[in-house]
Amino acid sequence: MTDDTLLDWQPVPPPPRAPLDGRFVRLEPLDAQRHGKDLWLALQGPDSDPVLWDYLPYGPFAERSAFDAWLAGKQASDDPLFFTVIDAASKHAVGLLSFLRIAPADGCIEIGHIAFGRAMQRSPASTEAIWLLMRQAMDELGNRRLEWKCNARNARSVRAAERLGFTQEGLFRQHAVIKGQNRDTAWFSIIDGEWPAIRDAFLRWLAPENFDAQGRQRQRLEAFRGR
Numbered sequence: 001m002t003d004d005t006l007l008d009w010q011p012v013p014p015p016p017r018a019p020l021d022g023r024f025v026r027l028e029p030l031d032a033q034r035h036g037k038d039l040w041l042a043l044q045g046p047d048s049d050p051v052l053w054d055y056l057p058y059g060p061f062a063e064r065s066a067f068d069a070w071l072a073g074k075q076a077s078d079d080p081l082f083f084t085v086i087d088a089a090s091k092h093a094v095g096l097l098s099f100l101r102i103a104p105a106d107g108c109i110e111i112g113h114i115a116f117g118r119a120m121q122r123s124p125a126s127t128e129a130i131w132l133l134m135r136q137a138m139d140e141l142g143n144r145r146l147e148w149k150c151n152a153r154n155a156r157s158v159r160a161a162e163r164l165g166f167t168q169e170g171l172f173r174q175h176a177v178i179k180g181q182n183r184d185t186a187w188f189s190i191i192d193g194e195w196p197a198i199r200d201a202f203l204r205w206l207a208p209e210n211f212d213a214q215g216r217q218r219q220r221l222e223a224f225r226g227r
Contacts, residue, residue, distance in 0.1 A: 009107070009144075011104045011105045013141055014102055014104050014141075015099050015102065015137070020132040020136060022128045022129070022131070023088065023208075024125040025086060025094075025125045025132070026085075026088060027085060027097075027129060027133070028083060028084050029075075029082070030071065030083060031075060032068060032071035035071070036067070038093035039067075039084065040064055042093065042095060042117030042119070043059075043095070043096075043115055044061060044064075044067060047118055047119075048117060052115060052116075053115075055150065055151045055157065055178075056115065057178050057179065059115075074096075074098075079099070079101070079102045080098035080099065080112070080113055081100070081102065082096055082098040082113065083097055083098065085097065085116065085120065087119075088125075094116065094117045094120050095114075095115055095129065096113065096114070096115045096116075097113060098111070098113040098114075101147065106145075107142065107143045107145060108145040108146075108147065109145075109147070110147035110148065110149065111130060111133050111134065111137070111146065111147075112150075124215065127206075130160075134190075134198075135202075138192065139195075139199070145189055145191050147187070147188065148164075148166045150185070151178070152171055152184040152185065152186040161186075161188040163222060165221075165225060166190055167190070167194070169187045169188065169189055172184065172185040172186075197225065200224070201225040202221070205220075205224050
């Protein structure tokens with residue numbers, strides 16, 4: 001396809017403010033009042049990840065009142081559109097993530113603002129939470145392009161993008177100033193032609209038979225993309 005190729009293309013709908021259900025988690029539109037207490041404990045409590053906020057443009061929060069005010073602001077936003085991650089077993093809120101840079105006319109959308117409590121990190125729940133947004137963006141809404149961006153120094157986010165099947169497109173040097181520090185931004189994407197193979201790998205990885213009695217994966221997600 002060349003840059004001047006004419007497309008039989010119609011704009012896609014924006015993501016709805018509606019829940020998404022998985023096996024390990026449920027994504028609910030952020031509700032600061034209902035989710036605030038759990039999220040404070042998961043993201044700011046004594047057992048939270050001390051480096052969680054290092055590469056986010058906000059936080060950490062010294063007081064609960066400031067955190068609640070921040071949540072309320074995010075709840076009111078349509079872009080980014082925030083979702084709370086609810087653990088299916090405990091029914092507690094354990095993290096946040098969002099759609100952003102929502103461009104229905106172009107069929108382009110990004111996943112970001114990911115803040116998972118320590119219990120979610122490196123777990124099937126964290127992968128499924130992102131998968132639910134990926135599936136909605138590409139299958140249900142019909143976007144052409146799904147984006148992931150992060151600070152190039154954020155090794156955890158870079159590894160996550162690669163594991164999830166995103167392709168790195170390049171580095172935007174001196175792209176932003178975040179918390180008084182330079183940010184070079186690594187850009188990743190999945191386009192619609194790549195999506196079917198990536199979706200198939202997720203479905204195989206998430207299948208119950210890929211997990212043992214303790215919930216540990218038998219094969220890594222990347223292994224299914226290699227088939």
